[in-house]
Amino acid sequence: MNVIECNDLIKLQGRKKALNGMTFAIKAHTITGLIGRNGAGKTNLLRLLAGYWRPDSGSLKVFGREPFESLEVSAHSILIDDEMQFPATMNLSEILAEGARFYENWDGQLANGLMSYFEISGKQHHLELSKGKRSTFNTILGLAARCPLTLFDEPATGMDANVRSDFYRALLKEYLAFPRTIIVSSHHMEEMEHLFEDVLLVDQGKAKLHIGLEDLKEYAVSAEGDKQILDQFTENAEVLFEKKEALGSVKQVIRNTLSAETLSAMKTAGIKLSAVSPADACMYVTNRHKGGIDDVFENRAAESGR
Amino acid sequence: MNLDLEGLKPIYIQIAEWLENEILNERFQEDEKVFSQYKLAELFNINPATAAKGLNMLSEDQILYTKRGLGKFVAEHAKQRILEKRKTETLSQLVHELVLEAAQLQVSKNELIQMIEREHEELKGEGQ
Numbered sequence: 413m414n415v416i417e418c419n420d421l422i423k424l425q426g427r428k429k430a431l432n433g434m435t436f437a438i439k440a441h442t443i444t445g446l447i448g449r450n451g452a453g454k455t456n457l458l459r460l461l462a463g464y465w466r467p468d469s470g471s472l473k474v475f476g477r478e479p480f481e482s483l484e485v486s487a488h489s490i491l492i493d494d495e496m497q498f499p500a501t502m503n504l505s506e507i508l509a510e511g512a513r514f515y516e517n518w519d520g521q522l523a524n525g526l527m528s529y530f531e532i533s534g535k536q537h538h539l540e541l542s543k544g545k546r547s548t549f550n551t552i553l554g555l556a557a558r559c560p561l562t563l564f565d566e567p568a569t570g571m572d573a574n575v576r577s578d579f580y581r582a583l584l585k586e587y588l589a590f591p592r593t594i595i596v597s598s599h600h601m602e603e604m605e606h607l608f609e610d611v612l613l614v615d616q617g618k619a620k621l622h623i624g625l626e627d628l629k630e631y632a633v634s635a636e637g638d639k640q641i642l643d644q645f646t647e648n649a650e651v652l653f654e655k656k657e658a659l660g661s662v663k664q665v666i667r668n669t670l671s672a673e674t675l676s677a678m679k680t681a682g683i684k685l686s687a688v689s690p691a692d693a694c695m696y697v698t699n700r701h702k703g704g705i706d707d708v709f710e711n712r713a714a715e716s717g718r
Numbered sequence: 719m720n721l722d723l724e725g726l727k728p729i730y731i732q733i734a735e736w737l738e739n740e741i742l743n744e745r746f747q748e749d750e751k752v753f754s755q756y757k758l759a760e761l762f763n764i765n766p767a768t769a770a771k772g773l774n775m776l777s778e779d780q781i782l783y784t785k786r787g788l789g790k791f792v793a794e795h796a797k798q799r800i801l802e803k804r805k806t807e808t809l810s811q812l813v814h815e816l817v818l819e820a821a822q823l824q825v826s827k828n829e830l831i832q833m834i835e836r837e838h839e840e841l842k843g844e845g846q
Contacts, residue, residue, distance in 0.1 A: 609767040
């Protein structure tokens with residue numbers, strides 16, 4: 413069963429199309445990593461899913477309903493991000509008590525356990541917390557709400573490495589005990605990819621890739637060696653990235669559509685092959701420039717006639 | 719037990735290999751229930767779908783069998799199957815790479831065989 417169905421979704425931000433024809437579906441009880449560059453449309457998408465905003469066109473169904481102004485969707489979903497605001501007069505315990513009142517699956521024991529583990533006092537106020545503690549509190553809220561659709565937008569902002577690693581573990585344990593549909597946007601992909609079943613890579617307002625994590629690991633391969641030899645093998649392959657290395661050799665990142673025989677022949681011909689991590693694969697797929705940042709400096713050098 | 723999360727080898731294959739090793743070490747006996755995908759996910763801190771993929775791979779290789787609603791169990795002759803599989807797949811792959819590397823380093827066939835024999839002798843020495 414699909415919890416989310418999104419078809420040709422468009423959302424304008426000023427004159428720019430923040431979402432520009434996004435189409436994908438998300439199965440129930442999966443953890444999906446929402447990956448993309450800054451400005452790719454991740455936050456826009458999450459806010460539409462949570463029903464905060466209305467799409468400009470296209471169709472969006474969450475639990476089979478349009479999420480905008482749907483009490484049903486609101487009661488069964490939660491979006492955690494670092495712009496969450498709470499009434500300034502309420503302390504953290506009171507905010508949690510409101511959570512218990514609103515969310516039917518609320519787990520107060522978990523909330524209290526995590527509050528004391530992370531040494532956050534219920535008497536404190538949200539605005540008094542440091543950036544990292546505020547993120548930690550928000551994620552506690554997100555886990556304890558135990559919503560069938562749980563959305564995290566960059567949940568780890570400001571958390572130190574220990575807290576991040578504890579949070580990832582807590583997320584997994586909660587998911588194992590009480591399966592739910594979880595989407596996490598993160599720039600820390602290499603830290604949390606082991607939790608993902610699928611990855612949704614967004615680029616320029618579109619769903620560029622929606623793929624199982626294990627498949628993403630084999631999506632691309634990096635090849636390094638003499639350019640002329642390498643080009644013979646990769647002539648018909650999709651080259652995602654190319655960089656000059658020392659002594660006439662190049663590094664190419666290519667779509668891994670080559671046969672095992674070809675890969676073996678490449679090795680024999682002295683080409684160095686290596687795996688491309690999921691995070692790097694996402695980076696290469698969404699790179700605007702085939703040579704990366706080096707392009708800017710190469711072009712400048714070319715223009716100034718050097 | 720730590721998994722090589724950064725490495726080349728997909729995690730589900732590492733899970734399958736870990737289970738195979740546990741079967742070889744007789745931590746899991748024939749007809750005994752192995753860990754569920756959830757238990758494996760918890761143990762190795764991975765997504766349960768990834769763990770399930772590893773379990774399914776072993777079912778396809780007839781190292782595990784499924785009892786409906788009860789989980790996965792170690793098949794009869796699982797140990798022999800694993801050893802057979804490692805011989806045909808892992809070992810022949812290693813030999814392939816060994817020969818390739820030797821060729822690149824211009825190590826002759828005889829030299830290579832001598833190296834293997836020396837390694838054998840050392841291993842036998844340690845065993846005594």
